[in-house]
């Protein structure tokens with residue numbers, strides 16, 4: 001039985017393992033997939049060791065911050081995929097969807113009473129660290145969390161890195177030691193477990209499994225969700241994630257190094273919503289690239305320019321997927337102010353403070369920004385892309401963030417508004433990289449630049465220069481309002 005590396009496991013409480021109880025519980029909260037998932041591997045290993053059935057609980061409340069039809073549908077589509085994938089397996093999958101605020105309260109504690117051990121995912125942002133802590137204190141059984149966030153285990157970093165360059169150097173030195181163990185493509189293949197037909201009666205009565213039509217998104221309008229943020233056409237779930245990955249390998253990857261900054265090139269992967277909800281994981285993406293490009297572990301780290309040994313396109317892609325993405329996870333795991341203005345570098349806050357009284361060209365409030373009604377046509381187009389698709393192209397997202405600094409009375413307000421806009425409308429929002437991306441807009445990971453009004457020494461971007469630099473006529477035709 002393959003087990004995740006020890007440095008990805010953490011006991012969240014000191015309660016005993018109750019080996020005589022009825023089942024092992026995997027509480028799936030972040031790696032919402034049944035394949036390539038260290039936590040799933042760990043839960044299966046416990047079930048085999050204790051000779052107990054495995055129950056997978058995937059629950060969806062309706063009172064989490066920013067709960068909307070958009071976010072809910074994406075998660076539900078993932079739950080439908082998980083239900084299908086576990087249907088013929090020796091596992092009881094319990095998809096619970098809250099239909100009234102607070103109705104799900106008590107479900108985990110009730111299941112815990114029959115659990116030998118609870119295995120769960122560790123995710124370093126949004127309300128999840130708080131939820132994990134509360135749950136660990138409440139249950140009377142061992143709660144173990146598994147870190148499946150990225151290629152580098154979160155526990156491996158000695159500090160929260162202040163520059164991407166330093167983190168990249170650290171990765172180059174340390175990552176090869178962590179690439180020996182991958183999660184299994186199929187945690188249950190060749191595994192024989194005793195099977196539980198249904199959850200304990202008391203659970204079934206009070207917290208029944210979501211009916212298949214709800215997992216298909218029917219009846220969503222009856223749930224108490226923010227209806228002003230409607231569903232988008234992008235489908236959630238590990239099957240769509242796999243299709244998106246395959247399409248990227250076929251069409252985007254060969255053009256990635258040259259094209260990823262240009263919206264018209266459509267060379268980026270579009271994987272961030274799937275990564276955020278755990279419908280796909282970095283190890284799975286890494287394996288797929290190795291297969292596609294005939295790579296091998298032996299070639300990794302031989303040269304600094306072609307560190308992954310897979311050529312310039314993969315090099316540029318892994319710089320985003322591993323260096324930049326994991327920088328954000330690293331920061332959130334080690335700092336509790338990553339999503340706060342106070343967590344920005346001192347030099348950046350100082351310089352913005354000195355320019356607080358500078359005259360702003362305009363003031364826009366949340367409804368004006370959300371409705372894409374500013375005087376900047378390029379910004380409005382980026383916001384319209386966000387409203388319509390739940391995503392913004394990376395380069396335009398930087399401009400989208402920078403412009404808001406000029407449109408609020410003070411930078412703290414811009415910071416709050418950006419988080420609210422991003423977390424409300426972006427499918428990949430509420431992620432370590434939401435707070436890191438917005439932090440970057442205000443100087444995190446950057447250096448001081450020549451001083452100018454409003455921004456001080458924080459890097460400045462203009463819509464005019466962005467238009468000049470990028471290929472975006474097709475993109476603009478899609479999202480501008482004229």
Ligand SMILES: Cc1cc2nc3c(=O)[nH]c(=O)nc-3n(C[C@H](O)[C@H](O)[C@H](O)COP(=O)(O)OP(=O)(O)OC[C@H]3O[C@@H](n4cnc5c(N)ncnc54)[C@H](O)[C@@H]3O)c2cc1C
Pocket residue numbers: 260268269270271272273275276317320321322324325326328392393394395397398400401422426428429430431433434435437438440441
């Ligand atoms: C203001 C602002 C807000 C942002 N908010 C988010 C957010 O809420 N969620 C989010 O995942 N990313 C966020 N980013 C980072 C980046 O914009 C997105 O990750 C990227 O656009 C996703 O598109 P893709 O999957 O096609 O990326 P690709 O170019 O295909 O990259 C592959 C993966 O690498 C990671 N990645 C790419 N660029 C970055 C980056 N600059 N920083 C960190 N990781 C990156 C993502 O996981 C992405 O899916 C933000 C950036 C800015 C400037």
